[in-house]
Amino acid sequence: MTIQQAAAGLRERRVSAAELTEAALDRARRLTELNAFITVLEDRARKQARQRDEELARGQDRGPLHGIPVALKDVFCTKGIRTTCGSRIFADYVPDRDAAVVERLEAAGAVLIGKTNMHELAFGITSSNPHFGAVRNPWDLQRIPGGSSGGSGAAVAAGMVFMAMGSDTGGSIRIPAAFCGTVGLKPTFGRVSRYGVMPLDFTLDHMGPLTRCVRDAAITLWAIAGHDPRDDTSSRRPVEPYVPPREVSLAGVRIGLPENFYFERVDPEAAAAVHRMARLAESLGAHIVPVRVPDIAAMNTVGRIIVQAEAAALMERYANRREDFGADVRALLDQGRLLPATDYINAQRLRRLMRNQFRGVFGAADCLLTPTTPSAAPRIGQSTVEFDGAEEDVRLASTRLVRAVNVLGLPALSLPCGFDRQGLPLGLQIIGRPFEEAFLFRVAAALEDATDFHDRKPAL
Amino acid sequence: MSGGVKCRDWKRIAEGLQLGIPEADLDRITAVLDALEAAFRPLAASLPFEVEPAVIFSCETEGIP
Numbered sequence: 001m002t003i004q005q006a007a008a009g010l011r012e013r014r015v016s017a018a019e020l021t022e023a024a025l026d027r028a029r030r031l032t033e034l035n036a037f038i039t040v041l042e043d044r045a046r047k048q049a050r051q052r053d054e055e056l057a058r059g060q061d062r063g064p065l066h067g068i069p070v071a072l073k074d075v076f077c078t079k080g081i082r083t084t085c086g087s088r089i090f091a092d093y094v095p096d097r098d099a100a101v102v103e104r105l106e107a108a109g110a111v112l113i114g115k116t117n118m119h120e121l122a123f124g125i126t127s128s129n130p131h132f133g134a135v136r137n138p139w140d141l142q143r144i145p146g147g148s149s150g151g152s153g154a155a156v157a158a159g160m161v162f163m164a165m166g167s168d169t170g171g172s173i174r175i176p177a178a179f180c181g182t183v184g185l186k187p188t189f190g191r192v193s194r195y196g197v198m199p200l201d202f203t204l205d206h207m208g209p210l211t212r213c214v215r216d217a218a219i220t221l222w223a224i225a226g227h228d229p230r231d232d233t234s235s236r237r238p239v240e241p242y243v244p245p246r247e248v249s250l251a252g253v254r255i256g257l258p259e260n261f262y263f264e265r266v267d268p269e270a271a272a273a274v275h276r277m278a279r280l281a282e283s284l285g286a287h288i289v290p291v292r293v294p295d296i297a298a299m300n301t302v303g304r305i306i307v308q309a310e311a312a313a314l315m316e317r318y319a320n321r322r323e324d325f326g327a328d329v330r331a332l333l334d335q336g337r338l339l340p341a342t343d344y345i346n347a348q349r350l351r352r353l354m355r356n357q358f359r360g361v362f363g364a365a366d367c368l369l370t371p372t373t374p375s376a377a378p379r380i381g382q383s384t385v386e387f388d389g390a391e392e393d394v395r396l397a398s399t400r401l402v403r404a405v406n407v408l409g410l411p412a413l414s415l416p417c418g419f420d421r422q423g424l425p426l427g428l429q430i431i432g433r434p435f436e437e438a439f440l441f442r443v444a445a446a447l448e449d450a451t452d453f454h455d456r457k458p459a460l
Numbered sequence: 461m462s463g464g465v466k467c468r469d470w471k472r473i474a475e476g477l478q479l480g481i482p483e484a485d486l487d488r489i490t491a492v493l494d495a496l497e498a499a500f501r502p503l504a505a506s507l508p509f510e511v512e513p514a515v516i517f518s519c520e521t522e523g524i525p
Contacts, residue, residue, distance in 0.1 A: 202515075203514070203515060203516070232516055233516050297499070298499075298503050301496065301499040301500050301503065302500070302503070304496060305496070305500055319479070319480070320480070322480075322482075330485070331485065331488055331489050331492075334479070334481050334485060334486075334489055335489050335492060335493055335496070337477075337479055337481075338470055338473055338474060338477075338479070338481075338489075338493060339493075342504075343497075343500060343504070345513050346500075346503075346504040346507060347500070347504075348513030348514050348515050349507050349511045349512065349513045349514070350503055350504065350507060350511075351513075351514040352511055352512065352513065352514040353507070353508075353511055355514070
């Protein structure tokens with residue numbers, strides 16, 4: 001069931017918010033082996049659902065998220081509810097305020113089921129959390145769900161919630177979306193307020209939803225987007241109607257298919273799945289345009305310098321608590337502490353140049369299609385993956401096709417585009433111009449409507 | 461040397477800055493830092509002089525008249 005279907009059922013009195021919430025809680029309880037949640041809010045969720053039903057009964061309708069069970073990655077501050085950031089450092093932190101996204105979801109009538117497990121401090125892609133346990137991929141329990149928003153990906157893919165919020169500094173929404181077979185949107189930098197979200201980084205963090213289908217992501221963005229004076233980087237651009245119509249045309253749309261970088265060192269099955277989707281888009285009226293992209297590897301390097309330096313600066317006050325960090329996060333923070341300030345400043349200068357260079361790509365194409373990740377989900381504990389006979393670190397490989405988009409601040413959406421021979425989901429990344437989320441949703445919805453990948457469910 | 465770029469002595473930097481990073485932990489990250497620096501320094505060297513960093517600061521948004 002999608003958010004639109006559940007919303008219709010609620011208004012036609014075929015189902016209640018209380019029933020949807022009970023079903024979500026029941027599924028979360030039965031699938032504890034996924035370890036998707038750090039905190040489940042049973043009593044609070046039931047109370048909230050009852051209130052939502054009462055509101056609807058007296059004609060108070062907050063919109064399409066009214067009465068819909070959702071979850072939040074445990075980086076979103078929730079007033080009076082523990083917010084751990086997946087870390088021992090913050091294991092007992094109880095905020096005295098809600099994040100802007102939480103306020104907006106509350107205003108939109110969503111029912112909060114719980115706070116999802118994640119990679120420690122959102123600084124990694126496995127979600128094998130040393131303090132709260134490894135999140136498992138619903139399609140294969142021996143595999144990672146991706147990260148850092150791994151619990152959000154697992155909770156949506158397993159049908160526990162309709163939507164779970166994630167954060168994305170170098171791919172942390174899109175990677176779990178691809179590995180878990182969900183939709184994941186990283187909006188344009190500034191589109192969704194960062195206020196009240198525990199930061200990994202000041203200039204690369206983005207907030208966005210993971211959902212079962214494209215229109216559910218669009219419904220969520222409509223609810224959470226908009227200017228927030230408490231976030232200096234928040235955009236004043238008006239929020240658009242994002243939800244694509246029932247019938248979507250791709251006539252006249254120019255879709256860029258990169259000739260360089262994005263299909264190098266990629267599993268042939270992942271590359272083939274994206275090329276099939278490009279042909280599908282062509283059959284729906286789009287023009288496929290071969291494009292050459294600027295130096296994405298350089299953008300990835302710049303992104304790594306920035307995130308390591310900013311994360312190290314953020315966590316410096318806890319540097320004397322080395323044993324409270326997992327080994328991989330501790331190593332990344334140490335690297336950030338060693339980088340000279342000149343590297344950080346020059347990385348931010350390069351970022352400005354790269355943004356200008358990339359604008360040229362959108363002269364030839366309205367959006368780009370790429371694989372989200374070079375392969376399907378690796379196994380839990382696997383440290384390297386092999387492409388073209390060469391081994392590559394799992395974290396660097398998984399972020400290789402997504403990190404540059406954070407450096408550029410562009411919107412990008414991961415859409416299920418097939419399965420590999422082992423039955424694991426594969427993701428397609430659609431990258432757009434700044435603030436053109438509505439266009440991304442239109443392209444993604446056209447492809448989703450013409451395929452059934454989003455309808456397939458893991459056997460749990 | 462890594463990729464033609466002379467590497468920094470990360471251990472001496474850590475020691476000089478009194479970062480308190482144990483030797484074994486430094487051993488695990490120096491090769492990664494060398495590779496990152498080898499990729500980064502040619503990029504930084506190519507920067508035109510007038511390019512400013514893409515960081516956010518505005519007096520206006522801080523309410524300063």
